[in-house]
Amino acid sequence: MSRTSSLPVAVGTVTSYAFWGDDGKALAAFYASALGWQVTQEYPDENGVPTAFLVTDGTTTYVFYTAKDFKAPNWPEDELPFHLDLAFDDIETAEQRLLDLGATKPAHQPGGEHWTVLKDPSGQPFCISAARAPQDA
Template sequence: MTVTSSRPTAVGTVASYAFWGPDGKTLAEFYAAALGWKVAQEFPDENGVPTAFLVTDGSTTFVFYTAKDFKAPNWPEDELPFHLDLAFTDVPAAERRLLELGATKPGHQPGGEHWTVLLDPSGQPFCISAGWSESS
């Protein structure tokens, strides 16, 4: 016997993407500057200390949390549960700017000509490229 429901299937959208690091404010400021966005809001913990920082362009939202016990992955040895891929029209200029903002460039670069791996100020890897296309 097949059971069908007349109720519609719930459909959701992603409200925000959340990231943890040793200093949420530093991460928020880094990614806001990297993307040309702004830190739009701060959220305090139970003691009134800001520990969460909302960064947005008006349509996409990232939240950066301060996690006292945060440990950056030992990449590439540690597998990553996820990371960001950021696209820029001028990748070499973006790389220079991101390094000036506090990113670092690890020696291990598995992307060849396709992407560059950088580490954000918390030590978490992210990639930069010209973006993806169907021919990529």
């Protein structure tokens, strides 16, 4: 059921994507290295301890938080509320590089030839696939 309103429509934009892990700094470093981006800022908690770390390419920003009570999902048993899909020009080289950076490859691989599931150092699944050619408009 939709509700109507006489208020003007507010147009929003996504400014960043936030992820929690047991070590936000390590997670930020992992994804920055994986994507060839930079960790650009750190934000402290109320005690002055850095707990939030920004990773960006200048157009897209990810924020990685240290969460004291973080528990990685027990995937594939647990459903995931979201995950990242990353594309690379050379998928075999990318997979090996990600594994060298600390990712792991679970036995369960539902993507067949289309994608590969890896887990980041915090234990959260993400997918990698070959970069697609741009579609004609």
